Amino acid sequence: MVLPWLLLGTACRAVLGSVEAALCGLKSIKGNHHNFYTAISKDVTYKELKNLLNSKNIMLIDVREAWEILEYGKIPGSINIPLDEVGEALQMNPTDFKEKYNEVKPSKSDNLVFSCLAGVRSKKALDTAISVGFHGAQHYAGGWKEWVTYEFSEKKQGN
Structure with missing residues (x-):
């Protein structure tokens, strides 16, 4: 007992x-x-994102579905990894990542910025990236909607 x-x-x-x-x-x-x-947890602004893209110092990952990008367009320089693939993609081996996304897999210390249509899915992608060790990741809360608005405004003003 x-x-x-x-x-x-x-x-x-x-x-x-x-x-x-x-x-x-x-x-x-x-x-x-x-x-x-x-x-x-800092959001990236339009100007910050534009500067980062010009410096080629980030990987911009658009987490919208492929059909959305085909239908509406994308931020130049971004790669598409749909939200439901982000966790798996960031944990792939570099060869598989390159084969699937035609890009070099980012390291955990690289600057990643996630974007989507308006900031909701990119925030979820950011949380996923942080949970698998990508602590330098950020997100562009304005998303495609804001990008297009600013780009149109700048072109209209001749900038």
Whole structure:
């Protein structure tokens, strides 16, 4: 009769020890986590995105469906990875990524910017990218709608 209670006590200590270790781990990153998240949650503005694209210092990933891009167009320099493929794509090996998307797979330290139509799907893609270790990722909340509006306005003004 003593053996089941002994095992139960050992199991409880193991679980509590795991929880305690996890909480200690959270405490150890707590100070950095807030500042870190603030840095990565920044939206990219139209002007910032345009400058980044001109500098060729980012990979812009449009997470809309392929038919949307064919029908409405895309931001020049962007590649299409539909939202439901983002998590898998970012975890592919470089050869498979290159074969499927015709681009070099970004490293976890590369600057990624996600865009979509109006910012909702790109935010989800950003969350996915961060969850798989792409901590420098950002998103263009204005999306295709804002891009087209600004581009039209600049062309109309002769810029």
